[in-house]
Amino acid sequence: xxxxxxxxxxxxxxxxxxxxxxxxxxxxxxxxxxxxxxxxxxxxxxxxxxxxxxxxxxxxxxxxxxxxxxxxxxxxxxxxxxxxxxxxxxxxxxxxxxxxxxxxxxxxxxxxxxxxxxxxxxxxxxxxxxxxxxxxxxxxxxxxxxxxxxxxxxxxxxxxxxxxxxxxxxxxxxxxxxxxxxxxxxxxxxxxxxxxxxxxxxxxxxxxxxxxxxxxxxxxxxxxxxxxxxxxxxxxxxxxxxxxxxxxxxxxxx
Numbered sequence: 086x087x088x089x090x091x092x093x094x095x096x097x098x099x100x101x102x103x104x105x106x107x108x109x110x111x112x113x114x115x116x117x118x119x120x121x122x123x124x125x126x127x128x129x130x131x132x133x134x135x136x137x138x139x140x141x142x143x144x145x146x147x148x149x150x151x152x153x154x155x156x157x158x159x160x161x162x163x164x165x166x167x168x169x170x171x172x173x174x175x176x177x178x179x180x181x182x183x184x185x186x187x188x189x190x191x192x193x194x195x196x197x198x199x200x201x202x203x204x205x206x207x208x209x210x211x212x213x214x215x216x217x218x219x220x221x222x223x224x225x226x227x228x229x230x231x232x233x234x235x236x237x238x239x240x241x242x243x244x245x246x247x248x249x250x251x252x253x254x255x256x257x258x259x260x261x262x263x264x265x266x267x268x269x270x271x272x273x274x275x276x277x278x279x280x281x282x283x284x285x286x287x288x289x290x291x292x293x294x295x296x297x298x299x300x301x302x303x304x305x306x307x308x309x310x311x312x313x314x315x316x317x318x319x320x321x322x323x324x325x326x327x328x329x330x331x332x333x334x335x336x337x338x339x
Contacts, residue, residue: 088256091207093291094214095252096269098245101225107144109266110159112253114140114166116262119187120173130254136166137250190261190313203255210248222283260313267317275324278331297323
């Protein structure tokens with residue numbers, strides 16, 4: 086439930102702003118922090134958060150250069166983070182036996198501390214959205230227009246970059262580095278089939294994500310398969326089903 090609300094708030098911003106691929110780059114770059122945490126003996130999640138935040142600002146900085154394409158900057162930081170993570174994980178004493186949990190998720194590895202941290206992050210994201218909703222929507226829809234209105238675009242973008250990075254890290258144990266970007270985009274795509282209002286998209290995508298999470302966990306339990314992958318499969322299946330129903334309804338009405 087917490088992840089559904091959190092990903093709805095952050096994911097709607099990313100989808101509207103068209104920065105989903107940047108989010109994927111941040112997610113994969115976070116592996117560098119996981120590997121360094123295992124090697125140097127500190128929490129891999131702290132390392133993942135640091136790498137995700139730094140890669141987010143790195144993408145923003147490099148993307149602002151005239152001679153650097155944003156997609157190239159994403160690819161460079163994406164692969165750099167993964168390469169660093171694999172190297173340090175390989176050098177860690179005894180190797181990282183729990184590396185697959187960070188890559189593909191393992192819901193049984195979620196602790197009470199993880200839940201409290203996810204709850205705190207969801208609270209911060211929700212309060213930020215409620216208080217700054219109009220400004221966030223303006224920046225997401227048209228940052229240049231938002232700047233002409235005197236909004237602190239740079240500050241808002243930095244805040245959302247940090248929240249995006251922390252959201253990615255907060256969901257690592259649930260769906261993993263490889264698939265976390267789906268939680269930040271697929272429910273929003275499903276919601277956009279039925280609503281065009283930004284605020285409604287946030288809450289409808291939260292509902293879709295929650296249904297997908299519950300359905301994925303049930304599938305995981307019944308079929309004895311990984312929970313993270315099941316959640317993503319159910320989420321995409323819901324999108325395809327809704328899109329098919331909407332297309333058939335439109336054809337019928339014609």
